[in-house]
Amino acid sequence: MWLTLRHIFRPKVTLQYPEQKWQVPENYRGIPALVRDPDGRTKCVACFLCQWVCPPRAITIGATPVDGKVEKGPETFEINMLRCIMCGYCEEVCPEEAIFLTKEYELTGTSRAALIFGKEKLLQIGGVRPDAIRKWAHK
């Protein structure tokens, strides 16, 4: 009884979830997404390194030749979010810094097809990510 009374006056630990969100740490690994550079270009060059390194083989890339000094770019870029284990290998291996893990952690879906994200959706989630080197401005 004394134990119960003591606990009544302690601070509440419950996170009121849908209204009150969790403070996501800086290095959190959420779902992966593609990013654009500040000029609006898709940074991915379809080198297939992320597809090769992905442990659950969630990434499927279709390459196509593009104009300019870049040899190729992704025509299709699909990540099966149901397969993805958010390990961050794709972000680690990417030589163009085109794929990043976001802080998104509350994804649900009602069918398998709804959770296979295409290129447009991934670019929309990723948004624009400014970098200091601006390598893509010279391409």
Next chain:
Amino acid sequence: MSETAVVKSPVGDPYGSSRGDEDILRDSLFTTRVDEVVAWSRKNSLWPMPMGLACCAIELMAMVGPRFDVARFGAEALRFSPRQADLMIVAGTVTKKMAPAVKKIYDQMPSPKWVIAMGACASSGGMFHSYSTVQGVDEIIPVDVYIPGCPPRPEALIAGILEIQMKIASR
């Protein structure tokens, strides 16, 4: 001649001769309200059957604990007997050895019943492209909500339960 008869009948009159008794009964307030009340009580007292097969079950336990506290949504009564459950949360890798047991437990649950596939392994096989793993629990039982993640956070599971609740309310 029959065409003129159709034109003459009152179009906007709800009690006109064009409406049969069945139409009026279907629109009556009483039956709709019962459906709504039943759906409301079902969605606010989901009794989950924790099909914890791997590490996702740890997050499932965290969801029931005081920090995330799924009792706020009325789904805290985890029943380890399928006869008293109506929501199956498949949390973890479904091996081919375990698949008949999962299927049997699903069949033992009384209808209406819903299924959440929690985590990468239960949703699609995850990283186990293996001879021994079922490539997604939807190969053996119907799944209503998929939650990606390895494992998903308890908040994601609560989001899945809220989606199940919306589905029940809209039936």
